[in-house]
Amino acid sequence: MPSLFDPIRIGAIECANRIFMSPLTRSRGTRDHVPTPLMVEYYRQRANAGLIISEATGVSQQGLGTPFAPGIWNDQQIAAWCPITSAVHAAGGRIICQLWHMGRVVHSDFLGGQPPVSSSAIAAPGDARTYDGNKSNVTPRALAASEIPGLVADFAQGARNAIAAGFDGVQLHAANGYLLDQFLRDSCNKRTDAYGGSPVNRVRLLREITEAIAATVGPERTAIRVSPLIPMLGCQDSAAEEVFLCVADTMSRIGIAFLEVREPAPNVRPDNAPLIATQIKTRFRGPMVLNTGYDRADAMAAVANGSADAITFGKPYIANPDLAERLSKNVPLATVNVTTLYSPGPVGYVDYPRYASMPGL
Numbered sequence: 001m002p003s004l005f006d007p008i009r010i011g012a013i014e015c016a017n018r019i020f021m022s023p024l025t026r027s028r029g030t031r032d033h034v035p036t037p038l039m040v041e042y043y044r045q046r047a048n049a050g051l052i053i054s055e056a057t058g059v060s061q062q063g064l065g066t067p068f069a070p071g072i073w074n075d076q077q078i079a080a081w082c083p084i085t086s087a088v089h090a091a092g093g094r095i096i097c098q099l100w101h102m103g104r105v106v107h108s109d110f111l112g113g114q115p116p117v118s119s120s121a122i123a124a125p126g127d128a129r130t131y132d133g134n135k136s137n138v139t140p141r142a143l144a145a146s147e148i149p150g151l152v153a154d155f156a157q158g159a160r161n162a163i164a165a166g167f168d169g170v171q172l173h174a175a176n177g178y179l180l181d182q183f184l185r186d187s188c189n190k191r192t193d194a195y196g197g198s199p200v201n202r203v204r205l206l207r208e209i210t211e212a213i214a215a216t217v218g219p220e221r222t223a224i225r226v227s228p229l230i231p232m233l234g235c236q237d238s239a240a241e242e243v244f245l246c247v248a249d250t251m252s253r254i255g256i257a258f259l260e261v262r263e264p265a266p267n268v269r270p271d272n273a274p275l276i277a278t279q280i281k282t283r284f285r286g287p288m289v290l291n292t293g294y295d296r297a298d299a300m301a302a303v304a305n306g307s308a309d310a311i312t313f314g315k316p317y318i319a320n321p322d323l324a325e326r327l328s329k330n331v332p333l334a335t336v337n338v339t340t341l342y343s344p345g346p347v348g349y350v351d352y353p354r355y356a357s358m359p360g361l
């Protein structure tokens, strides 16, 4: 029976354990979306994870509307990621880059006043973040079919750049209501061309981008993340099961390194909550990684009973830089300070203590 603490090979990547760090936007880059030296220390501290998935990282300015979030589209950004990946490798860890396009939730302030792009011209509910505080989401323009090859090329270039920056692979962000989710879901995709309508059509953009990335860096270094039943930023589906089983089949054919699914863990799942990960697992021929609300017991059970090959931890990895060691020794976990999640500087970022260095031990 596999254990959470066993090593695992995920595609081309050898991971020392199955406790992975989830992608976490922390907004400690520069205003020009370049990673900073502070980020070297943050990721180095967390190299005990079997695999680190980096914070969401923009593949283009068109797709990045989060203040101080990093990108991977220019040479300065690539150069600034290099010390981060080297530090993680030197500490024995592995790290892949989460590639991001935010679509309609990029505020036009980031785009010289131009509207953002999406599957259809429908504004997301709520606010977008800008350097001048939160502002209402603006109505995007629908991407023309003729623009799709350029978008696919941006992602392929992002993947190439990530490998040049020393990452072990990439994860395509197709979760949480961003551009790819805006194509997958019928609440926001109202297209009548080959990229809208049937599940196969709505999965087409994700397929084309994944194929392009796999052709660039190898399927064994390509992963994706989805959040089928977690409605975010106005993205949800009247038939999520059909769409995400189609995603699972498509990803099996491409032969990606792993598929990560967000679905609440048993300890945080409301009674009778609909589930989809189990069905995806029966259709996806490759390692599957689960996330959201996992504690030690749920994570150990999920790996032992075969529902997951590894678990990603988000908030626990923010507050416990040595999370894999703490889980393996079964010692208490610290909780996250939500006021410093996106604040500038080291506080609440690189100052969470390791368990062994806590006073009184």
Ligand SMILES: Cc1cc2nc3c(=O)[nH]c(=O)nc-3n(C[C@H](O)[C@H](O)[C@H](O)COP(=O)(O)O)c2cc1C
Binding pocket: 022, 023, 024, 025, 026, 054, 055, 056, 098, 173, 175, 176, 225, 262, 291, 292, 293, 294, 312, 313, 314, 315, 316, 341
């Ligand atoms: C501060 C913060 C930033 C996040 N940034 C990202 C991100 O960049 N990409 C992503 O896919 N998910 C992001 N998420 C979601 C987490 O990866 C994870 O799915 C979520 O926290 C649930 O896992 P947990 O219960 O272990 O925290 C973020 C969550 C938090 C709390």
